[in-house]
Amino acid sequence: xxxxxxxxxxxxxxxxxxxxxxxxxxxVLLAPERLFVPDEQAVEILKLVDGIxxxxxxxxxxxxxxxxxxxxxARDVATMLGDLADKGAVKL
Amino acid sequence: xxxxxxxxxxxxxLTHRCPLQCPYCSNPLELERAAGELDTATWLRVxxxxxxxxxxxxxxxxxxxTARRDLPAxxxxxxxxxxxxxxxxxxxxxxxxxxxDLVEAGLDHVQLSxxxxxxxxxxxxxxxxxAQAKKRAAAALIQQAALxxxxxxxxxxxxxxxxxxxxxxxxxxxxxxxxxxxxxxxxWGLVNRDVLLPSRDQLEAATAEVEAARVRFKGRMVIDxxxxxxxxxxxxxxxxxxxxxxxxxxxxxxxxxxxxxETLPGLxxxxxxxxxxxxxxQSSPAFExxxxxxxxxxxxxxxxxxxxxxxxxxxxxxALTGDAGNTDPACALSPHHQTMQAAIAAADxxxxxxxxxxxxxxxxxxxx
Numbered sequence: 171x172x173x174x175x176x177x178x179x180x181x182x183x184x185x186x187x188x189x190x191x192x193x194x195x196x197x198v199l200l201a202p203e204r205l206f207v208p209d210e211q212a213v214e215i216l217k218l219v220d221g222i223x224x225x226x227x228x229x230x231x232x233x234x235x236x237x238x239x240x241x242x243x244a245r246d247v248a249t250m251l252g253d254l255a256d257k258g259a260v261k262l
Numbered sequence: 263x264x265x266x267x268x269x270x271x272x273x274x275x276l277t278h279r280c281p282l283q284c285p286y287c288s289n290p291l292e293l294e295r296a297a298g299e300l301d302t303a304t305w306l307r308v309x310x311x312x313x314x315x316x317x318x319x320x321x322x323x324x325x326x327x328t329a330r331r332d333l334p335a336x337x338x339x340x341x342x343x344x345x346x347x348x349x350x351x352x353x354x355x356x357x358x359x360x361x362x363d364l365v366e367a368g369l370d371h372v373q374l375s376x377x378x379x380x381x382x383x384x385x386x387x388x389x390x391x392x393a394q395a396k397k398r399a400a401a402a403l404i405q406q407a408a409l410x411x412x413x414x415x416x417x418x419x420x421x422x423x424x425x426x427x428x429x430x431x432x433x434x435x436x437x438x439x440x441x442x443x444x445x446x447x448x449x450w451g452l453v454n455r456d457v458l459l460p461s462r463d464q465l466e467a468a469t470a471e472v473e474a475a476r477v478r479f480k481g482r483m484v485i486d487x488x489x490x491x492x493x494x495x496x497x498x499x500x501x502x503x504x505x506x507x508x509x510x511x512x513x514x515x516x517x518x519x520x521x522x523x524e525t526l527p528g529l530x531x532x533x534x535x536x537x538x539x540x541x542x543x544q545s546s547p548a549f550e551x552x553x554x555x556x557x558x559x560x561x562x563x564x565x566x567x568x569x570x571x572x573x574x575x576x577x578x579x580x581a582l583t584g585d586a587g588n589t590d591p592a593c594a595l596s597p598h599h600q601t602m603q604a605a606i607a608a609a610d611x612x613x614x615x616x617x618x619x620x621x622x623x624x625x626x627x628x629x630x
Contacts, residue, residue, distance in 0.1 A: 184438065185371050185410025187346060193268055193316035200346040202371040202410050202439055203486075205270060205318055258438060258484035 176226030180219050180251050183261050188216050201259045212250050219251070219260065265544050266505060266553065268316025272345075273323055273510040273521060274305070276333070280326040282352050283389030284377060285617035286416060286451040286458055289325065290524055293622045294513040302332040304534060306339050308511055311539040313343035317509070323350040325513070334363040341368025348373060350414075353400030354393050361403045372404050373441070375414040379427040387420060389619045401435045412439040418458040419609065422468050429475045429485065438483055442472055444490035447605075448522045448577045450620050457617060459609035465493055491592035492602045496567065497574025498592070504552035504572060509543055517542045519549055522577040526586045552576055552586075559587060561595040 182188060187200045197213045199206040208216060214235075218228045229247055233240045254260040278293040300308070312320065320340050327333055328351055340347040349364065350373045374397065378384035381394040404411050413432045417425060425442065432440040444465075445451045445458050460468070472487045479485065491497065501508045501520045510518040515534040518524060524531065529548045543549060551557065555568050562573045573579075574590020582591045583598040591598040 183410075184408070187370070189344065191316070191318065193314075198318055200318055200370075202412055203319075203321070203348060203373065203441075205346075255481060262481075 176224060176229070178225045178262050179221065179223065180225060180228070180255075181221035181261050182219060183259055186259050188219075199254075199259060201257075204257070204259075206254075206257075206259065211246065215247055215250055225251075266549075269509045269543060270318050270502075270507045271509075272309075272312045272317045272320045273508060274308070274320055274327075274336070275323050275325065275510065275512050275521065276305070276327045276330045276336070277325040277513050279329045280324055280352065280620075281329075281354050281390055282326070282377075282393065283619035283621055284387060284416070284450075285389075285454040285619055286418065286445040287620040288446070288449065288451075288521055289620065290522065291449055291453070292524075293620075295622070299330075299513045300511075300515045300534070302335060304515065305332070305336050308515075308534050308539065309336065309339045309343060309345065311534075312509070313345055315509075315540045315543060317345060319346040319348060321348045321350055326352055326355060328355040328360060334360075334367040337364055337369050338367035341370075346370050351375070351400075352388070352393070353397040354390065356396075356400040356403065358403055361400075361407055361409075365407050365409065369409065371410045371412065373412040373414050374401055374404065375416070376428070376431065377416070378421040379424050379431050380421075383421060383424075387617075389617075405436045410439075411435065411437045412441055413437045414441045414443065416443050416445055417460070417468060418445045419460045419464065420458065422460050422464045425468050425471045426475075429471070429479075433479065433483060439486065440483060441486045441488070442468070443486075443488035444468075446488075446490075447492070448575075448581060449525070450618070452581055453618050455605060456609050456612035457614055459492060459606060460490065461610055462493065462606070465490065491575075491578065491590070492606055494592045495594045496592070497571045497578075497590035499571045500575035500578075500590070502572075504576065505543070505549040506553070506572070509539060511539075517546075519552070520575075520577070523548075525577055526580055557587060559589070561593070562589050565595070 185202050191198045196207055199208055218231055229244045232243050251260050255262045277299055278289050279296055337347050347369050348371045349369055353374045376397055377387040384394050385391055415428045429440060447455050472485055476485050505519045510521050516531045517534060518531055529551060531548050532542045532546050558573055562568050574592055576586045579588045579590050580586035582601045589596040591601050
């Protein structure tokens, strides 16, 4: 896992698009010759990946919204984004 | 039966025309001539129908898709319909003006092929003198335009030893992704199997190189690797399963579950002239035929991997066993699996007879 610290600003990699698909009624992450249909939790994280917010700010935002300990959310966010970074869809 | 989930990708084979003549081309042996190609208006309608059906990505392919003058117009329509557009090109026809038009139209990504890093060998394989310089120029233009780039290397006995330099070229040209794909032995690849099938040593060296490079370039460049079925124990989920993820439209407008499906006997493939993509996807007999698992015989029928590999490739089953309904012989459980070992032995002992290049009228039948 390639995590990144609180100051890291994650962004979608070049050529990657995150959009809502009306046919499936689902969010999809479209990348060069691959695509992902993220689960609900991943969708909430990806909606906050805008190339401006830091990892810390994303975790703060989610902690305020969901009733879970901050370090647990931080771990989930780092795992999910680290996995997408390994697949080339996110830059950390 | 409930309606199948919508396809993820449309393979739009715009033309079979191509300045290159690669002896492993994935096009059928019977190539479509320019006069038989769909017109612009029909392709635009196909893109609209694809988006309505739930297609998310469109792969503009060929032949050489940039041989079609209407490519920017098709890319623009894809962008308008929020279809993620991917151009699969050899790069030899790509100039500054065309690339600018494609960028302006909203092209999302380019996959650029190289036949080798060694110029003489690359041009021998592709059958086109001067191609390598044009490809390098195309790569530079793509880099300047800041378009996401994948370099594609199809590897085989005649170039696999150059893989380290191929991966280095990807890094040099700023690719974020490299696709290293062993030849798949259908159609033209099958005709040329004896001169293309790698040795086991070559395969193992290539696999080790890919694994080492993935570690080296982690976080900077993704390396996708397509292995050759002939050394496999289990088949690939060809196209992610018949009629599950991809819909393919040929230059003439036939709609197929995979680009090679026209080789299968007894199936009538519908045309975009006669029915909508949705009707074809959801209920045409050709798409229903090998969809799911009901069609399977043993050893697939009772296998716990039947919804992982979906029985492998129908075209390979036909070519090597004579029956498209058999288990793909790439599977070690197939009673025909030894045909693959026999082919490897034949290739290891073959004298280099040269290529049968992909040209209209060049194919000759082979006994598999």
